[in-house]
Amino acid sequence: MIIKTFPLGLIGTNTYLLIDEESKEAVLIDLGGDFHPIKEELEKNNAELKYILNTHGHFDHIMGERDAQQVFKVPVYIHEDDKYLVENLPKQLERFGFVANYLPPENIKTFTQNDVFKIGNNEIKVIHTPGHTPGSVCFLIGKDLFSGDTLFYTSVGRTDFEGGSFAKLSNSITQKLFKLDEDVDVYPGHDSKTTIGYEKKYNCYFGSDNL
Ligand SMILES: [Zn+2]
Numbered sequence: 734m735i736i737k738t739f740p741l742g743l744i745g746t747n748t749y750l751l752i753d754e755e756s757k758e759a760v761l762i763d764l765g766g767d768f769h770p771i772k773e774e775l776e777k778n779n780a781e782l783k784y785i786l787n788t789h790g791h792f793d794h795i796m797g798e799r800d801a802q803q804v805f806k807v808p809v810y811i812h813e814d815d816k817y818l819v820e821n822l823p824k825q826l827e828r829f830g831f832v833a834n835y836l837p838p839e840n841i842k843t844f845t846q847n848d849v850f851k852i853g854n855n856e857i858k859v860i861h862t863p864g865h866t867p868g869s870v871c872f873l874i875g876k877d878l879f880s881g882d883t884l885f886y887t888s889v890g891r892t893d894f895e896g897g898s899f900a901k902l903s904n905s906i907t908q909k910l911f912k913l914d915e916d917v918d919v920y921p922g923h924d925s926k927t928t929i930g931y932e933k934k935y936n937c938y939f940g941s942d943n944l
C-alpha cells in the first residue's frame with residue numbers, strides 16, 4: 734500500500750492518498766484543498782480513485798471535495814453524526830472568519846461504527862472516536878491508523894468547538910485507540926506522524942509519563 738501525505742488548504746490539513754498497488758484502487762482520507770497534486774499522483778501510479786472518506790466534518794478537512802468531485806465523480810463518506818457539519822460548510826467558514834465561497838460536497842453517504850470499507854483486498858475499519866466532533870472517526874488499515882483531529886503527535890484535538898466533549902475524547906483515546914497495538918503508525922489530520930506506543934507514553938494529555 735502506498736500512502737502519500739499532502740498538507741493542503743487554508744491551514745495545511747493533511748490529506749492522505751492511499752493506493753493499493755495490486756488492484757490500482759485508490760482512496761482519499763479528507764481533502765482540505767486543491768486536488769491537482771493528487772490527480773498527478775494517481776496518474777503517475779495508473780490508479781483510480783474509488784471514494785473519499787472523512788475523519789470528521791470540519792471545513793479544513795472537506796473544502797476540496799466539491800471541486801474534486803467534478804473530475805473524479807466519487808461519493809464522499811462521513812459518519813452520520815457529522816453529516817450536518819459537511820452540509821454547513823459555508824457557515825463553518827464564516828464562523829472561523831474565512832470567505833464562505835466553497836460549496837459542500839455532493840453525493841454524501843454516511844457510515845456508522847462497524848462499517849468496513851475496502852481498497853483492493855485491504856479492509857478499512859471505522860473506529861468511532863467522538864470528542865473533537867460528535868462524528869469523529871479513525872480509520873484502521875492493517876497497522877496504519879488515520880486519526881483525523883482526535884489524536885496528534887503528543888497532543889489531542891480541541892474539544893471547545895460546537896459538539897465537542899473532552900469526556901468523550903478521553904474515552905475514545907484511552908478506551909479505543911490506546912487498546913490498539915503499540916506499533917500501529919498514526920497519521921493525524923495535522924502535523925507529524927506518531928505511533929500508539931509513543932502516545933501511550935508521551936502524550937501531553939493521556940501519556941503515562943505525564944499522568
Ligand atoms: Zn477538526
Ligand SMILES: [Zn+2]
Pocket residue numbers: 746791793794882922923
Ligand atoms: Zn483539522
